[in-house]
Amino acid sequence: MKSYIRRFFYGDIPGQETGGAPAPQGPKNDWPLWEVFIRSKQGLDHKHVGSLHATDAQMAIENARDVYTRRQEGVSIWVVKSQDIHASRPEESGELYDPAADKIYRHPTFYDLPDEINHM
Amino acid sequence: MSVHDLEKHFQDTIDAEIKIEPLDWMPDAYRKTNIRQISQHAHSEIVGMLPEGNWISRAPSLKRKAILLAKVQDEAGHGLYLYSACETLGTSREETINDLHSGRAKYSSIFNYPTLTWADIGTVGWLVDGAAIMNQVMLTRTSYGPYARAMVRICKEESFHQRQGFESLLVLSKGSEAQRTMCQDAINRWWWPALMMFGPRDSESTNSDQSMKWKIKRKTNDELRQQFVDMCVEQVKLLGMTLPDPNLKWNEETKHYDFGEIDWNEFWQVVKGNGPCNLERLQARKKAWEEGAWVREAAAAHAAKKQKRADANAA
Secondary structure (H helix, E strand, O other), X not given: OOOOOOOEOOOOOXXXXXXXXXXXXXXXXXXXXXXXXXXXXXXXXXXXXXXXXOOOHHHHHHHHHHXXXXXXXXXXXXXXXXXXXXXXXXXXXXXXXXXHOOOHHHOHHHXXXXXXXXXX | OOHHHHHHHHHHHHHOOOOEOOOOOOOHHHHHHHHHHHHHHHHXXXXXXXXXXXXXXXXXXXXXXHHHHHHHHHHHHHHHHHHHHHHOOOOOHHHHHHHHHOOOOOOOHHHHOOOOOHHXXXXXXXXXXXXXXXXXXXXXXXXXXXXXXXXXXXHHHHHHHHHHHHHXXXXXXXXXXXXXXXXXXXXXXXXXXXXXXXXXXXXXXXXXXXXXXXXXXOOOHHHHHHHHHHHHHHHHHHHOOOOOOOOOEEEOOOOEEEOOOOOHHHXXXXXXHHOOOHHHHHHHHHHHHHHOHHHHHHHHHHHHHHHHHHHHHHO
16 A cells, blocks of 8 residues: 655654664563543543553552543543453444434434424 | 545545544554654653753742642643553554654654753743644644544643743743843744744645645644744733844735744754754653663562452452
8 A cells, every 4th residue: 555654743753763773672561551431520421531551450540540630620530441341343333323324203303293382 | 345445435534524533444554644643742742841840849939830840740641641542553652662762753853952041941831832732733633533632631731831831931021130131032042943843844845745635734834833923923022022033024915924044954953863952851761761660560560469369369
């Protein structure tokens, strides 16, 4: 496939590798990756905000506190190991979501009612 | 679907202003371009802590110290948001950091300039963060979802950085003769490097406009730079200071300010590693990484021990 690499990506940072040997890629030493979910206030759902590395759940929560709630963005934190998240695949989106597309009768606006009717 | 069809579907998605998400099919070059851009952006946040960290212990008051600490902590957070976004493309954190330390990956050249006086800290907030914000506001609309979301988060916080910088200069500009001189001197030294942050002129970018077509980038270097100049010319008046460019002049025809030529020789020198602080910055990063090795190992050993104990209790 034809490859398009622009020379400059972010302002003055050169896009080309301009020196230094390729980094040695040793065994993967990264700590496990955790997905972080924050409840911004009581009564609302936890919402995905990002991810971070930590050795265990406790460290993940403490780091999430430092990284994602420095300005009172949250009152509760969930962390889940990224490897434990199962996701639907984009290729399946047809079979998964298309069947709902032609069922407009599931929406209240489908029903034409006289203006005089109240409380409905 | 053939690769051609996939590519067409991909471009149609982008043209329809629908974001690309991690599990979606994307051309290899799109993935590669994003990995490079996001990781180098992350490195810039991390290295960007160094010139400012230099002043935490010497900030002139407790208030300024607290503000600077909060700002530097934000930069660390911004680096993390970006490293995370980068990892959604299939890189490992360790590889990314190794690339910085080996000199393979670059960061923004602006951080290779030294912060000589206290006024530099205010000027960095005003001009350097100001220039970064122009780029970052544009990037909140970039086509790769995780990158765009990280940018939204960053932009919210970055506004404080720029405002505290300008306010700190405002205080100096109303101070003693020595303080005003220091303020003007810092502006003189940082103005041109700040303009260089937008990169080479559009006419110098020989490669295709693929990044624009993919909507990774949505404005050109020159457009952003012009926007920045127009903004700063007005702001500097409030400080009662001047920008060090005799050719700055309002152009009635273009409705923009004309400005002088950037010293491109200096630009390329710093990019190539010959700036005032290139060596020092990288050494500081490597030192921090190496000296932190025992902490990383200890934390991993502690977690393993706790897990073992939990498993034994469960059995």
